Amino acid sequence: MSYGYGLFTGGLGVHYGAERVGATVLPTSVGNTERQIELMQDLHTTAIACTPSYLLHMGEVAEKMGVSIKNDTDLRIGILGAEPWSEQMRGRLEEWLGIRAYDIYGTSELSGPMFTECSEQQGIHIWGDIALVEVVDPETGEALPPGERGEMVVTMLQKEAFPLVRYRIGDITVLDEEPCACGRTHPRIRRIQGRVDDMLIVRGINVFPSQVEHVLLEIPEVGRHFQIVIDRKGALDTMLVRVEVSEEAFSDKITELMVIKKAVEHRLKTTLNVAVGVELVEPGTLPRFEGKSKKVVDRRSL
Numbered sequence: 001m002s003y004g005y006g007l008f009t010g011g012l013g014v015h016y017g018a019e020r021v022g023a024t025v026l027p028t029s030v031g032n033t034e035r036q037i038e039l040m041q042d043l044h045t046t047a048i049a050c051t052p053s054y055l056l057h058m059g060e061v062a063e064k065m066g067v068s069i070k071n072d073t074d075l076r077i078g079i080l081g082a083e084p085w086s087e088q089m090r091g092r093l094e095e096w097l098g099i100r101a102y103d104i105y106g107t108s109e110l111s112g113p114m115f116t117e118c119s120e121q122q123g124i125h126i127w128g129d130i131a132l133v134e135v136v137d138p139e140t141g142e143a144l145p146p147g148e149r150g151e152m153v154v155t156m157l158q159k160e161a162f163p164l165v166r167y168r169i170g171d172i173t174v175l176d177e178e179p180c181a182c183g184r185t186h187p188r189i190r191r192i193q194g195r196v197d198d199m200l201i202v203r204g205i206n207v208f209p210s211q212v213e214h215v216l217l218e219i220p221e222v223g224r225h226f227q228i229v230i231d232r233k234g235a236l237d238t239m240l241v242r243v244e245v246s247e248e249a250f251s252d253k254i255t256e257l258m259v260i261k262k263a264v265e266h267r268l269k270t271t272l273n274v275a276v277g278v279e280l281v282e283p284g285t286l287p288r289f290e291g292k293s294k295k296v297v298d299r300r301s302l
């Protein structure tokens with residue numbers, strides 16, 4: 001259990017749930033990453049619950065210690081959540097670390113981490129007997145049909161003492177009521193695509209950091225770490241994406257780096273519909289986060 005303990009419900013929520021299904025739980029929490037990797041090897045850990053960015057960090061720390069999580073540990077499952085992440089990130093973590101990575105969802109107000117993907121990995125099942133989920137237009141509050149992106153609203157059906165009726169969580173998702181191949185009939189939500197309050201408005205266009213991640217992970221020459229810097233020059237918003245070049249693509253040849261920079265700018269512009277500047281930085285230079293990652297620096301004084 002490498003989510004934080006304390007008042008954040010991720011830690012104790014997953015801890016008690018895992019014990020309930022008969023698992024032995026190591027309450028390692030976040031931090032002291034070298035020791036976590038030693039424990040993982042000594043005690044033959046098979047599953048880890050943490051944020052995707054922390055697992056990424058663990059993989060890098062392990063490599064620095066000369067440990068391949070894929071080859072030198074028994075880890076085979078990642079239960080990842082508490083921050084938005086993308087399908088590309090899942091693919092990379094699964095291949096690199098030799099695991100299957102499942103998306104998990106919950107908030108402290110709802111009762112902690114409680115909704116997860118099944119083995120199909122096609123969206124998070126919302127257990128219909130304990131929660132009723134709607135997706136609404138964040139501006140008007142109008143309910144949207146399944147398949148449309150909007151803000152998640154939850155009514156808890158069994159919660160006692162702290163009732164929640166049509167509670168606006170602020171997470172952006174899409175409701176999926178199609179039957180799941182696993183046979184369960186509980187509705188699903190697609191990956192959380194961001195927070196209503198994370199949504200950046202750049203030159204009047206809605207941009208989610210998860211869209212940037214999605215694009216970057218499709219480009220093999222860039223690494224997994226990036227930062228978005230929003231600023232305002234005169235009346236115009238500017239958006240700069242600082243991204244680490246992958247170890248393999250990193251070279252001193254300015255011309256090659258320029259080609260990569262142009263390609264990344266083009267892909268981002270096509271996807272986001274807004275001009276984006278790209279700054280390529282050396283591998284390992286952007287800040288790493290052990291809890292939820294902070295990918296956006298907004299320098300606009302509005």
Ligand SMILES: [Zn+2]
Binds near residue numbers: 120125180181182
């Ligand atoms: Zn399913």
